[in-house]
Amino acid sequence: MFSLFPALAGGSVADRSALRFGDRSLTYAELAASAGALAARLDGAGRVAVWATPTLETAVGVVAALLAGVPAVPLNPKSGAAELGHILGDSTPSLVLAAPGDLLPTALGALERIDVEATTKTAAGAGAHAGEETEAGTEVVVTVEAAVRDPGAPALVVYTSGTTGPPKGAVIPRRAVAATLDALADAWQWTGDDVLVHGLPLFHVHGLIIGILGPLRRGGSVRHLGRFSAEGVARELNAGATMLFGVPTMYHRLAEALDGDPGLAEALGRARLLVSGSAALPLHDHERITAATGRGVVERYGMTETLMNTSVRADGEVRPGTVGVPLPGVGLRLVEEDGTTIAGYEADGTPTGAYDGESVGEIQVRGPNLFTEYLNRPDATAAAYTADGWFRTGDMAVLDPDGSVRIVGRKATDLIKSGGYKIGAGEIENALLEHPGVREAAAAGEPDADLGERVVAWIVPVDPQAPPSADELADHVASRLAPHKRPRRVRFLDELPRNDMGKILKRALPRD
Template sequence: MFSLFPALVGGSVADRSALRFGDRSLTYAELAASAQALAARLDGAGRVAVWATPALETAVGVVAALLAGVPAVPLNPKSGETELGHILGDSAPTLVLAAPGDVLPAPLGALERVDVVVDAEATANRAEAGSGAGGPGGAETVGAGTVTDPAAPALIVYTSGTTGPPKGAVIPRRAIAATLDALADAWQWTGDDVLVHGLPLFHVHGLIIGVLGPLRRGGSVRHLGRFSVEGVARELGAGATMLFGVPTMYHRLAEALGEDPGLAKALGGARLLVSGSAALPLHDHERIGAATGRGVVERYGMTETLMNTSVRADGEVRPGTVGVPLPGVGLRLVEEDGTAIAWYEADGTPAGAYDGESVGEIQVRGPNLFTEYLNRPDATAAAYTADGWFRTGDMAVLDPDGSVRIVGRKATDLIKSGGHKIGAGEIENALLEHPGVREAAVAGEPDADLGERVAAWIVPLDPQAPPSADELADHVARRLAPHKRPRTVRFVEELPRNDMGKILKRELPRD
């Protein structure tokens, strides 16, 4: 039988901690009983919305929906009413799962509400009384056989909506299993690992990788509720083995290292530090590595594909690269005319122009991909090539060792200047190597002579004495090439970012 959570079936880890949020926790026995009880109420419910606060109830609600074979729609609690109304109208859930006491916004008022009640003592009693079907050691089946179908929809996760209203990516059960098993291979991830993170639970990184990942392995999750340097140090110092975060979090950790020797010891004791959702700046890599002796592993994924590549746990950590394709994932770089310029052979060997210079769009295929955009057959068709590859919209090069190095988004980060194709990401990395630069963003702007010119937005390390525009341009020219130097430099107090720390380039101030 196809099972997303073998540990909830076999009962061999019944007494092991499965989930901990703050001072509230559930063992596998308690989680199984609690989720099964809720799943019984969801059987046949159609789609269900989940008010995805960073709380124990969100994790239990999603697991219950998956056990019932009911697609779950995680909702960002920070969504405005217009966006929330669009998602609800598009996904048409029959009810909403929320923690008791959560105050839900007006657009959710028309839905039946089901409170996710988590009581460790009560669920433990149910587990002891119901050790047959439906309890730990019983079958992972509440809904009518949906768990036997790997193609059945598991989650509908909405995209960020940067180019229009958010689209609902339908994630099948096979994609979750394939990605988590491939990451287990790449990261040597086992049930003995204890993961700590403070990511939101309405997207792929925080929910699928950060919560469902440990549960699939039979391991443990310690969620901070809200990220803090102190929380990371405490949990890693108390036996956690892995940390997931985004660059903003690692930047804060790097900033705190000089003032907290205990933090360096805690980070150095972790088995694996993983960063994703955006590139981790070089100077943060260097500061963390120097203080802890531990490199930060980067990976690459997106809502529609879950995870595509990663630096392996037993591989070399090289800042600026996101590793190699995960097992089962096909990857190629393609020119605008559809010509593949670099790719991976079936045995995982890079081929074509893996020279660190030839830029192409990343296209992928494999069992990790979404099924469709809900109610958008036009968008689904446009997302795939005629031969079945998904167009990610991300531009990259393959380095000589085969590592994937992302240089930006096709829509916003591919700059065509004076006949050259330039990736904004490599210029940002070069700027971040300058000792006077704290943060940097690069984009193209119209230019009568060049077609587009390279423009940079800089948050200086010292606002009272920023480096000059000429100094930064020369710095880039020396490290990369003269045609890649910024022609326009603007100094700003901060860069606009979303909840995951990604820079919102369409919101950068322009003259």
């Protein structure tokens, strides 16, 4: 039988803490009982929506759906009415799972609602194991996954960010969840002894699949902060947590807090692994964290449609600006606009082509980590794949001489064609962030009659009253990269527009 959560079948980890949110927690036996009881109610329900607040109930609801073999559709509680209506109309869930007392928007009012009970005791007593007899003589039955679980069966429908149109529902099969989590276990030396702490939202791949389902597949523990804070991170790492997952915004806040908090530096130094994802971590934050803690931040690269593609390995060198090498089983290649392959990796890790650190191409991937389809969008699904079966990520990268993948931006918004050169916006942003007067930076191309496109930068200065000049910033980039990569225009802002995951919304940057 194909099982996502073998630890829920009982055994030696039944009394181990599986999930903790604030002061509420569930052991594996308690999670199996709570999720198992709910799974029995979901049998045959079709797709189910999950009101994905950062709570124990969300985790139990998703696990229950997976145990029942019912695809879960995580809903962002911050979604606007139009976006939420689109997702509900597209995914047509039969019911919604929510924590008792949650006030749901009107759009969900027509759906049957099931309140998720995250019971911290099994039906016959906390800590009981599957098959044990209680004092009352009643057997504690821990529901495990139904035997029908085809690895290709849908596990979740996760909606994309919708930056280029209405969000699309990526159908994530069970094999993709298992393949990604097992590949990360290899890359990160992740075991059941690890205790993960994070404060990420639970409606996307990073927070839910990697951050909640990952520890549960390993038989380990996760402590969710509810709301991210440096104090919460330090508390959990000092209390035995071994891994921290976050996005660049979170690590930036940690880096800012380190200057006046030696206790935080000591706590971060205790972590076995610090992992950042969802966007590039700026170089100066890398440097500040490493200098203060002696611990480098590992970066990885993934998407909703592909889960995780690459990562720096736990036993590898942390090199700021790179996202490591492909995970086991993942094939990756860089492709020119005309379809010519520059270089890449076979699924078994065999390198192909020359890694020159300069040639920019689109990342294309294939492997068991990929989604099945965009729900109700056969046209979009077909367009996402090449004729020979590779998924077009839309991300542009180079392969450094050591084989590491270095992402330089999105094909649609971050590939700048200026004066005959192909320039990745990401490398310009990293260079700008090395300037001591720059707090945040974004770069993109704008039409130019002479160059085709000119490089433009948006800057949030460290001191708004005395920002660095545009010429100073242009010279700074030219000295670190090349003269043709310098910004021809610089705009100063109080802040950069970002989404919930901290990614810069370049289409929302002011232009004139």
